Amino acid sequence: MGLLRTSYPVARADLLERIRQYSFLIMLGIAMMAAYFFVPPAEAGYVTLYFEEYRGVYNSAWIGGSVAISTTLFLGLFGFYLVKNSIQRDERSGVGQLIASTSIKKRHYLIGKWMSNFAVLSIIVGVIILVSIIMQVVRGEEMRIELWPLVSPFLILALPTMSVVAALAVLFETRQAWNGGWGNALYFALFIAYVLGSSNMPFGPTIIMSSMVKELASIHPGFTGSSSLGILVLDAPLKLFEWNGVEWTPAILLQQLSLLLVALLLLLAAALLFHGFRNSSGMERQRRQKSAEGLALAEPSIDLDHTSVDLGIDDGPLDSHASVSVSSLTPVTIRHSFLSLVYAEWRLMMKSASLGWYTVAGALFVLCLSFPVSTSQSMIWPLAWIWPLVLWSGMGCRETRYQTQYLVASSPRYATRQLLAVWGSGFVLACLSGGGMALRMIFEGDMAHFMDWSSAVLLIPSLSLASGVLTKSNRTFEVLYMIIWYLGPLN
Numbered sequence: 001m002g003l004l005r006t007s008y009p010v011a012r013a014d015l016l017e018r019i020r021q022y023s024f025l026i027m028l029g030i031a032m033m034a035a036y037f038f039v040p041p042a043e044a045g046y047v048t049l050y051f052e053e054y055r056g057v058y059n060s061a062w063i064g065g066s067v068a069i070s071t072t073l074f075l076g077l078f079g080f081y082l083v084k085n086s087i088q089r090d091e092r093s094g095v096g097q098l099i100a101s102t103s104i105k106k107r108h109y110l111i112g113k114w115m116s117n118f119a120v121l122s123i124i125v126g127v128i129i130l131v132s133i134i135m136q137v138v139r140g141e142e143m144r145i146e147l148w149p150l151v152s153p154f155l156i157l158a159l160p161t162m163s164v165v166a167a168l169a170v171l172f173e174t175r176q177a178w179n180g181g182w183g184n185a186l187y188f189a190l191f192i193a194y195v196l197g198s199s200n201m202p203f204g205p206t207i208i209m210s211s212m213v214k215e216l217a218s219i220h221p222g223f224t225g226s227s228s229l230g231i232l233v234l235d236a237p238l239k240l241f242e243w244n245g246v247e248w249t250p251a252i253l254l255q256q257l258s259l260l261l262v263a264l265l266l267l268l269a270a271a272l273l274f275h276g277f278r279n280s281s282g283m284e285r286q287r288r289q290k291s292a293e294g295l296a297l298a299e300p301s302i303d304l305d306h307t308s309v310d311l312g313i314d315d316g317p318l319d320s321h322a323s324v325s326v327s328s329l330t331p332v333t334i335r336h337s338f339l340s341l342v343y344a345e346w347r348l349m350m351k352s353a354s355l356g357w358y359t360v361a362g363a364l365f366v367l368c369l370s371f372p373v374s375t376s377q378s379m380i381w382p383l384a385w386i387w388p389l390v391l392w393s394g395m396g397c398r399e400t401r402y403q404t405q406y407l408v409a410s411s412p413r414y415a416t417r418q419l420l421a422v423w424g425s426g427f428v429l430a431c432l433s434g435g436g437m438a439l440r441m442i443f444e445g446d447m448a449h450f451m452d453w454s455s456a457v458l459l460i461p462s463l464s465l466a467s468g469v470l471t472k473s474n475r476t477f478e479v480l481y482m483i484i485w486y487l488g489p490l491n
Helices: 002-019 022-037 060-083 086-093 095-100 106-139 147-173 181-200 206-219 250-273 278-297 338-350 355-370 380-386 405-409 414-433 435-444 447-471 475-487
Strands: 046-050 054-056 228-233 239-241 301-303 308-310 323-325
Touching: 002 086, 002 106, 022 060, 022 106, 046 054, 046 060, 054 060, 060 106, 060 147, 060 181, 060 206, 060 228, 060 475, 086 095, 086 106, 086 147, 106 147, 106 250, 147 181, 147 206, 147 250, 181 475, 206 239, 338 414, 355 380, 355 414, 355 435, 380 435, 380 475, 405 414, 414 435, 414 447, 435 447, 447 475
Parallel strands: 054 239
Antiparallel strands: 046 228, 301 308, 308 323
16 A cells, blocks of 8 residues: 555656647547558558458457557557656656655656556557447448457457556666667667567467457368458458457466566566666756856956956955956857858767767778678668667757757757758768768669668658657657668668
8 A cells, every 4th residue: 555655646647747748649649540540441452450361340359359459569669659758857857856855765656657657558548449439330341339349459458568568668767778769779679579579479469360360260261371460552352251359268368467467577677777866866966066166266247337347267366356348358250151060060969979889880881881782781781770870869859958949049040050050960970871882882883772872861861850850859750760760771
């Protein structure tokens, strides 16, 4: 009871903070659109789930099962990035320092954050359930609505998976190395590995799809058991069969409930790794103390009556001041060099790049240049295009992160000059990171791949800048770019 009494207020406050944000409403809208596309009309040229030349009749069982599978995969990826910001938000807003001054325990705080994450994802799942009921009526193949066959796949498949996703979001926020772009890329890699290996796992979509395969094989003995999942374009109309849902045995229920135990183990690991906010609070106090000491030693003042500036930097006693006439100060020089602005943005972008980063980037450049196009495009090119991900993701949102957006926005011709300089720095990085490929293509006279390369170096900074400016977050570009990278260069 003590744990719940302490964790519940944390979860409630965090949940209320989330549902008041526009990003939550946008995600609900996207989820509703996704649920609509998960149940395509019969005459549509695509399908989300089919078995060779068959798909199920749009009854409650099929809509519940197929949409629950798509929702699990959809929210398993995007839901993680939606909820992975609660601890970071507390730290940036100063709430974390207030929490550090209270007696709340780390595990209680993290469980509260997990409860909030899980509640957000559960609300989205609930909205998708309502849209699925509506879609059965809209599609009109089977008008009789059966609630348990429709809702049970969401309760038994989607929600336990969301509990693990919510716990992973908390775990990734407890370590600085996992909290940024590299952590986002790591989760994307784990998610792709889960999707590719889901057919061999007892958890997840396999539970529902194996039941569909079994029932279809009993109806059509010639069925080989192959299936396809995703947004798939059809070459010919599909045949229909009736599927009546999964028989939820106690073994399956216990197996799915064990995912809650996995989530608790992840929270335990997060509690062991989380150092709280005390360190950052102490560093902040030291920084403020040093700033206050510096201001105490030198307090500049302007004497408007005598048009002089009191600098307070005399080598004598602190009460003796040196007055300098304003007219004798060096005039301010305004530079209009665009290249200087691009160079400044380049330095800001590359500030977080370490010597190891440059070493790997140089090695990829040499490998792309050394190997033929036919050899390097399958493995070396994808690595070269993903390596600068974290550096690109700061474009357009760096000023918001460091709270300098109003200062930068006050510069002359901000939209046409400042943003173009940011884009130019990202364009230069794209050209350099993929320069080995371009040189090799030119040497081999491969103009077709060179045109693809040219499109990439224009797309990457444009997508990054637009994502950062519109969403004020680096995660939007990271997620979109990793999806494009997976579907494009990696495949």
